[in-house]
Amino acid sequence: MTVNSASRKILRVLSGETLTPPPIWLMRQAGRYLPEYRETRAKAGSFLDLCYSPEHAVEVTLQPIRRYGFDAAIMFSDILVIPDALNRNVRYTEGHGPEMDPIDDAGIFLLKADGVLEHLAPVIETVRRLRAELPDETTLLGFCGAPWTVATYMIAGHGTPDQAPARLFAYRYPKAFEHLLMLLADISAAYLVAQIDAGVDAVQIFDSWAGVLGEKEFEAFAVKPVARIIASVKAQRPRARIIAFAKGAGYQLKTYRQKTGADAIGLDWSVPLAFAKELQQEGPVQGNLDPMRVVAGGKALEDGIDEILQQLGQGPLIFNLGHGITPQADPANVTALVERVRGWKG
Numbered sequence: 214m215t216v217n218s219a220s221r222k223i224l225r226v227l228s229g230e231t232l233t234p235p236p237i238w239l240m241r242q243a244g245r246y247l248p249e250y251r252e253t254r255a256k257a258g259s260f261l262d263l264c265y266s267p268e269h270a271v272e273v274t275l276q277p278i279r280r281y282g283f284d285a286a287i288m289f290s291d292i293l294v295i296p297d298a299l300n301r302n303v304r305y306t307e308g309h310g311p312e313m314d315p316i317d318d319a320g321i322f323l324l325k326a327d328g329v330l331e332h333l334a335p336v337i338e339t340v341r342r343l344r345a346e347l348p349d350e351t352t353l354l355g356f357c358g359a360p361w362t363v364a365t366y367m368i369a370g371h372g373t374p375d376q377a378p379a380r381l382f383a384y385r386y387p388k389a390f391e392h393l394l395m396l397l398a399d400i401s402a403a404y405l406v407a408q409i410d411a412g413v414d415a416v417q418i419f420d421s422w423a424g425v426l427g428e429k430e431f432e433a434f435a436v437k438p439v440a441r442i443i444a445s446v447k448a449q450r451p452r453a454r455i456i457a458f459a460k461g462a463g464y465q466l467k468t469y470r471q472k473t474g475a476d477a478i479g480l481d482w483s484v485p486l487a488f489a490k491e492l493q494q495e496g497p498v499q500g501n502l503d504p505m506r507v508v509a510g511g512k513a514l515e516d517g518i519d520e521i522l523q524q525l526g527q528g529p530l531i532f533n534l535g536h537g538i539t540p541q542a543d544p545a546n547v548t549a550l551v552e553r554v555r556g557w558k559g
Contacts, residue, residue, distance in 0.1 A: 223285050223352040224414055226497050226529050227454040227476050233559040235522075235530040236284035237551060238354070241537030242277040243289050247544060249276045260305040261297065264290050270339040271346065278351060280544070281551050285352040288343060288408070290336050292358025292419055295400055296367050298332035299324055315370030318382075318389035326400050330407055337411045344412030352415060355408030359420035359459070360397035360438035367393070376425045383434065391433075398438040402445035405453075409446070415454035417479065418442060421536075424461015424481075431465050436472045443474040456499055460536060464488075470495055482535025486524040497529035502550075504534045510546040518553050526559055 219225070222236035244250055253273050257263035264270060270289040278286050293311050297303035301313040316324075330337075344353055361379075369378035383390040405416045423435045439457055446453050458479030459469055470478050470492070480489050480500035492498055506517040521532065532554050538547070 220350040221352045226531050229529055231529050234555055234557040235532045237532040237554050238283040238285035239534050239538050243273045245540035246542040265335040267339040271342045285354050287354040288340050298329040310372050312371045316367050318386040321389045321393045329400050337407050340408055340411035353413045355413035355416040357401040357404055359418050360394040361434040362420050362422045363397055364393050365422050376422050394438045398441040402442045405446050406449050409450050417456040420459040423459035440473045493528040499531040499533050501535040504539050507542045507546050522557050
């Protein structure tokens with residue numbers, strides 16, 4: 214693992230420090246809202262070609278760092294490279310989002326982890342190149358999708374509004390579904406360790422669909438597999454720093470950090486700031502500006518930033534959005550966001 218540099222502010226917050234102003238990065242900060250990203254994306258060919266081309270992936274990762282000077286760069290990839298490595302024929306159709314061959318209960322037991330890391334070697338090469346090219350003070354983040362969220366796409370073959378296909382499958386085929394989650398957890402842990410060894414400073418686990426789960430299901434499908442990943446990574450790389458982001462989890466976040474072993478928890482914009490402050494008493498939090506405020510700009514953006522800083526700025530905070538930046542966002546509003554956070558005096 215990269216030596217923790219005292220100049221990497223996000224690592225300091227992940228170790229429990231309170232910094233004023235807090236460090237900032239944005240989920241999906243390398244994306245379609247940036248004209249330079251769109252230009253590189255067109256050169257790369259397909260979206261997966263972009264993910265698997267170290268040259269292009271490094272370039273789009275660096276673009277928001279050059280433009281905004283964020284405190285972290287997050288390697289450019291996608292959570293669905295793991296099912297792609299499992300030969301699920303992942304493809305991205307313009308206007309339709311990701312699609313893949315849906316898997317059934319029998320197919321789950323035929324999945325093999327052999328060769329997955331070899332398939333993902335270009336992503337690991339991207340990490341190596343990024344650490345060499347990034348400014349020393351910039352934290353490099355890696356990531357993976359949480360098993361529940363990745364499994365929802367594998368079951369349905371595409372995204373759905375409430376992940377009903379995966380929920381139904383889990384009720385009908387509990388053994389097969391648990392096998393899938395645990396297999397994904399073990400592959401994800403190995404993938405994160407490979408990222409750490411290649412140079413990332415910390416990693417984030419994205420559970421974008423945690424919010425559709427009931428109480429028992431959240432425990433079984435969201436908490437248990439993520440705890441398995443974190444325990445495995447930390448057993449192999451004890452200094453690893455891990456952020457867990459369970460979007461839409463609401464009150465279930467109260468015990469999420471304790472049960473998963475995450476160093477920090479990401480908060481979506483629906484988490485009340487009073488509750489966020491409670492969660493912050495136990496350790497670092499990350500978030501949680503509504504991405505639509507970045508689209509709106511002006512007073513809506515300023516008020517949202519100020520409320521978060523006033524409520525959470527006195528504790529360990531990584532300023533971020535409550536989910537990814539959207540393609541409609543004006544890059545000038547992102548500049549205003551960064552300047553306002555960086556100008557906060559506490």
